Amino acid sequence: MKSFSYMRARDVTEATRAAQRPGSKVIAGGTNLLDLAKLSIERPSALIDVNRIPGLKEIRRLPDGGVRIGALVTNADLAAHPLIREHYPLLSRAILAGASGQIRNMATTGGNLLQRTRCVQFYDTSDRCNKRAPGSGCGALDGANRMNAIVGGSASCIAVHPSDMAVAMRILDAVVETTDAHGAHRRIPIDDFYVLPDAAPQHETVLTPGEMITGVSLPAPPQGMQSYRKVRDRASYAFALVSVGAIAAVEEGHFTRVRFAFGGIAPKPWRIEAAEAALRGKPRNAQAISTACDIALAGAAGHGDNDFKIALAHRTLIAVLGA
Amino acid sequence: MPQAPDALLPAPELSAPIGPGNVRREGHSKVTGNALYSVEYQPDQIGATEPILYGAAVLSTIARGRIAAIDTKNAQAMPGVRLVLTADNVPRQSPWGPLNAPVRFARSQPVFFDRTVRYFGEPVAFVVADTFENATAAADLVSVRYEPLDASIVLKESGGINPAPLHGGKSADSRTGNFDEAFAQSPHQIDVRYDTPYQNHAAMELQGSLAHWKDGKLTVYAPAQIPDAMQEGLAATFGLPKDRVRVVARLIGGGFGGKLPYFSDSVACAIASRILKQPVKFSFTRQQMFTATTHRPAVLHHVRIGVGADGHIHALAHDVVSQTASFDNYLDGDTMGAKGLYRADAIQTTQRIARLDLPRSDSMRSPGDASGTLALESGIDEAARLCGLDPVEFRLRNDTQINPSTGQPFSSRHLAECLRQGAEKFGWSTRRKRREGEWLIGYGVAAAMRDNMLRPSSAEVTLAPDGVLVARLAMTDPGTGSITVLSQIASEAMGIPLDRVTVLIGDTDFPPTAGSGGSFGAESAGSALYEACVALRGALQSKAEVAAGTHLHFADGALIAGDRRYPLGRLVGAAGLTVQGHTAPGMEAKRYAEATFGAHFVEVAVNAVTGEMRCRRMLGAFAAGRILNARTARSQALGGMIWGLSSALIEGNVVDPRGQFVMRDLANYHVPIMADVGAIDVMLLPEIEPVANPIGIKGIGEVGINGAGAAIANAIFDACGVRVRSFPITLDKLLPGLPTLT
Ligand SMILES: Cc1cc2nc3c(=O)[nH]c(=O)nc-3n(C[C@H](O)[C@H](O)[C@H](O)COP(=O)(O)OP(=O)(O)OC[C@H]3O[C@@H](n4cnc5c(N)ncnc54)[C@H](O)[C@@H]3O)c2cc1C
Numbered sequence A: 001m002k003s004f005s006y007m008r009a010r011d012v013t014e015a016t017r018a019a020q021r022p023g024s025k026v027i028a029g030g031t032n033l034l035d036l037a038k039l040s041i042e043r044p045s046a047l048i049d050v051n052r053i054p055g056l057k058e059i060r061r062l063p064d065g066g067v068r069i070g071a072l073v074t075n076a077d078l079a080a081h082p083l084i085r086e087h088y089p090l091l092s093r094a095i096l097a098g099a100s101g102q103i104r105n106m107a108t109t110g111g112n113l114l115q116r117t118r119c120v121q122f123y124d125t126s127d128r129c130n131k132r133a134p135g136s137g138c139g140a141l142d143g144a145n146r147m148n149a150i151v152g153g154s155a156s157c158i159a160v161h162p163s164d165m166a167v168a169m170r171i172l173d174a175v176v177e178t179t180d181a182h183g184a185h186r187r188i189p190i191d192d193f194y195v196l197p198d199a200a201p202q203h204e205t206v207l208t209p210g211e212m213i214t215g216v217s218l219p220a221p222p223q224g225m226q227s228y229r230k231v232r233d234r235a236s237y238a239f240a241l242v243s244v245g246a247i248a249a250v251e252e253g254h255f256t257r258v259r260f261a262f263g264g265i266a267p268k269p270w271r272i273e274a275a276e277a278a279l280r281g282k283p284r285n286a287q288a289i290s291t292a293c294d295i296a297l298a299g300a301a302g303h304g305d306n307d308f309k310i311a312l313a314h315r316t317l318i319a320v321l322g323a
Numbered sequence B: 001m002p003q004a005p006d007a008l009l010p011a012p013e014l015s016a017p018i019g020p021g022n023v024r025r026e027g028h029s030k031v032t033g034n035a036l037y038s039v040e041y042q043p044d045q046i047g048a049t050e051p052i053l054y055g056a057a058v059l060s061t062i063a064r065g066r067i068a069a070i071d072t073k074n075a076q077a078m079p080g081v082r083l084v085l086t087a088d089n090v091p092r093q094s095p096w097g098p099l100n101a102p103v104r105f106a107r108s109q110p111v112f113f114d115r116t117v118r119y120f121g122e123p124v125a126f127v128v129a130d131t132f133e134n135a136t137a138a139a140d141l142v143s144v145r146y147e148p149l150d151a152s153i154v155l156k157e158s159g160g161i162n163p164a165p166l167h168g169g170k171s172a173d174s175r176t177g178n179f180d181e182a183f184a185q186s187p188h189q190i191d192v193r194y195d196t197p198y199q200n201h202a203a204m205e206l207q208g209s210l211a212h213w214k215d216g217k218l219t220v221y222a223p224a225q226i227p228d229a230m231q232e233g234l235a236a237t238f239g240l241p242k243d244r245v246r247v248v249a250r251l252i253g254g255g256f257g258g259k260l261p262y263f264s265d266s267v268a269c270a271i272a273s274r275i276l277k278q279p280v281k282f283s284f285t286r287q288q289m290f291t292a293t294t295h296r297p298a299v300l301h302h303v304r305i306g307v308g309a310d311g312h313i314h315a316l317a318h319d320v321v322s323q324t325a326s327f328d329n330y331l332d333g334d335t336m337g338a339k340g341l342y343r344a345d346a347i348q349t350t351q352r353i354a355r356l357d358l359p360r361s362d363s364m365r366s367p368g369d370a371s372g373t374l375a376l377e378s379g380i381d382e383a384a385r386l387c388g389l390d391p392v393e394f395r396l397r398n399d400t401q402i403n404p405s406t407g408q409p410f411s412s413r414h415l416a417e418c419l420r421q422g423a424e425k426f427g428w429s430t431r432r433k434r435r436e437g438e439w440l441i442g443y444g445v446a447a448a449m450r451d452n453m454l455r456p457s458s459a460e461v462t463l464a465p466d467g468v469l470v471a472r473l474a475m476t477d478p479g480t481g482s483i484t485v486l487s488q489i490a491s492e493a494m495g496i497p498l499d500r501v502t503v504l505i506g507d508t509d510f511p512p513t514a515g516s517g518g519s520f521g522a523e524s525a526g527s528a529l530y531e532a533c534v535a536l537r538g539a540l541q542s543k544a545e546v547a548a549g550t551h552l553h554f555a556d557g558a559l560i561a562g563d564r565r566y567p568l569g570r571l572v573g574a575a576g577l578t579v580q581g582h583t584a585p586g587m588e589a590k591r592y593a594e595a596t597f598g599a600h601f602v603e604v605a606v607n608a609v610t611g612e613m614r615c616r617r618m619l620g621a622f623a624a625g626r627i628l629n630a631r632t633a634r635s636q637a638l639g640g641m642i643w644g645l646s647s648a649l650i651e652g653n654v655v656d657p658r659g660q661f662v663m664r665d666l667a668n669y670h671v672p673i674m675a676d677v678g679a680i681d682v683m684l685l686p687e688i689e690p691v692a693n694p695i696g697i698k699g700i701g702e703v704g705i706n707g708a709g710a711a712i713a714n715a716i717f718d719a720c721g722v723r724v725r726s727f728p729i730t731l732d733k734l735l736p737g738l739p740t741l742t
């Protein structure tokens, strides 16, 4: 771990300006950044602590029936909030399926969206990794890749985005709100927020240097049963092998409205609207669900250790959407 | 249950077969954070006047080859750096080994003594600085250039060699009867291969040391399970007489066999402390623990069982190949279950080792048996099913009171009682295999056995004039409860209330013991302490000059002879009275086979859709001799059973193509969390071991893990009909066997 300077930002302007400097990093809960810094995977020269910035810890109801979540709202507070539990149970469940109670007490909404991959080679500074050391190669493609992606990856990176919360937010059509170093605000739909690795896996989002997440807003929830199911290697406190979030409305045995997305299989929450459309009006049975899953996973390929995820994704989706 | 008549029982003054459940004496200090572990001592607590320096290690990034050059310039230039130790400047030490030393853990273990790299993650440099941060930052800047060579890192059956030449010609194989013939003639045959994975030590306390070289004497504070072995090893490494090395291991934050050996941390700290004339401390990071210490080897098992039409086992073979490091000879005792669990006309076991370019394998809780019984007890389940017998009944039918491979009678063996009483309590006969929604419910059973061994140990007790008893012995307490049970033994043997008994352990200045490990700790140290108490009683008795033939006993801090009462403190002079006791295996060890037994019963749920597996209910029934302390014994059994669950479902490491362990932190290297465990219960059967030792106990630290994982594997098969023969049974291995969804 290398030495760094530490600054406590008073407001967003101060934070974004400081964070814009090369080597600077915003720190919120620190549950991801500090681990990575200790292992010399992240090597910040300056930490900009945003935790004292006022106004970023609120959860507010919006006039259109949605909610706005401040960037510093902790995962624990968000999951437990009555508005969320009542209207977005999918989000509560997804958050509670992640990490541990202690970590969720520290972890923030902004930090969760920006947590880095858990790819084991990314964590091993002695191995090749295009994300950590651009141009060095990918140690996962021909190495251990049980936790890696089956869709959305590239020849340079097959890392998974590990967040459970982000999967729920993707289904809920969340919009990420940001402010950059020049004071400009953006509202970025979550699907556009994440970028696929292609040839430059070090770029994971569309954020510009210094640009900070100030909050996330969710539109009013769509109708339907909300669920989140996470399949993992132990009963709790493990990242997803495959997770499925869904909102489904069924009438007379047929899907009328359905949204679903996967976690644990792609570099970002994996939602394909065409696959959802294919289910509309279809009978609620394994075959129809499996066909929709085929569309969602078009082009999916395992890399050895993670081959099983294709079948597991199908089975989990059937478990979630099936009768 | 059958039991020797009372008069023959050892140590009648100790509590009845199941002792009280005293809480751990050091427990409060641990849970309140006041307990001090080895690397936490401050200078004044170790008699140092200078500040303590901090070390950081640099590990190799190839599996095999040579170090062409180490550039330490940048590291040396960092603030606060005092020393960078490498093969270029390390002082002379004794050569590594010898391979075949009588005590493996007392071998000489020099650091950085040549430029050869033997495994990925081998320490190659050690940086010492004034602060932890400076040492760590500087270690990042040490740059090593390697000349790699092809490495052999994959465990294959064909890669096994007979380890006998590396063990002074001693063979680990066994053979009774003619296996090939008996197997060929058996109407029911099981012929299957299992594999069990690498498991890494992940105790809460990291491996680390604090070394202080003062006045020509080295003191090392380290979590050594066997301080005496470490003392001998360090003395050998540095070519010193033993009395110039002292090892202190007062508290250990989990050992599990991972702290039986000592490691480069203590050697490097000692060298640095000698050069820098200041105490030096260092702890491996969690990530470094995975390669720089030892692990449970991966093992390939070939299990063959031939069963007669009557359900009797005619032929049993367990042939294994286990990993060891390229420069070592560690042999996991995987075939011990096959040698002793069941009667069979012919038993054949072979143990081969594959010397790979991987870190050293060595002991981990129930070394050998833990992996061996995963395979064997799964195979036994397969055999029972093949003959259409209930797996409890099948085991009962093949029970024996004679060790089948040595012909020795067991000194005490109540496996059948464990199976019967466990089955009764668990509700085995009324179990109902069923489906609950997505979940398939199944049941499994397995037997457990762990050899019992007494190791030479000694202890010293001092009775002070105020009647307080202080015991001293170089025993350790890696969280098992040694301090507590030793205090109980002394208290009960002397009739001195527990609050007037102090047990001091973990210091080579005290009489030597076998330390903790192999389930021999409480038995060996406890017997030595008991013998010391018996000697003290004799001495006190003669001081009291009690007339011959007077009935006497020790109670409430006094010697009571007839109607006279002698408070113990008054029988000793102002200096108090100190006597020693000693124990060592006697003739019984040769005449009898000694082992602890048990039986596991589990209920699992397998998700028919996703393949997730959950252990809902576990019961372990054990007959482990006298139970000194019902609470600490139960904890040992629970811990073992949960590790068995871990081995069945969760835990195991893999090696990447470079020879690096893939999982190196607790986010990736999974062990069970509370939610994985479900309902878990332990039954301790009353039994007093009649011959193994003077206190009637047997080891209980390891038996809990043996068979527990197999019971789960058997229950999974029961639930869903899929037999996964590669541990751990993660859902990716189960999925292909589950029915497709329609
Ligand atoms: C052992 C373990 C298990 C875990 N298991 C799970 C799991 O199962 N599922 C899951 O989803 N997660 C899991 N997590 C991850 C956890 O959810 C994240 O670590 C956490 O959400 C990160 O939030 P934080 O506030 O601590 O982020 P930090 O560590 O503070 O920051 C993370 C990143 O976000 C940046 N950042 C933070 N806030 C902002 C902001 N407002 N604007 C711009 N940049 C910002 C930081 O610069 C940094 O790059 C686990 C973590 C651990 C340690």
Ligand code: SF4
Binding pocket: A117, A119, A120, A121, A122, A128, A129, A130, A131, A132, A137, A138, A139, A140, A141, A148, A156, A157, A158, A159, A201
């Ligand atoms: S998958 Fe991506 S993160 Fe993992 S090693 Fe390859 S490049 Fe690095």
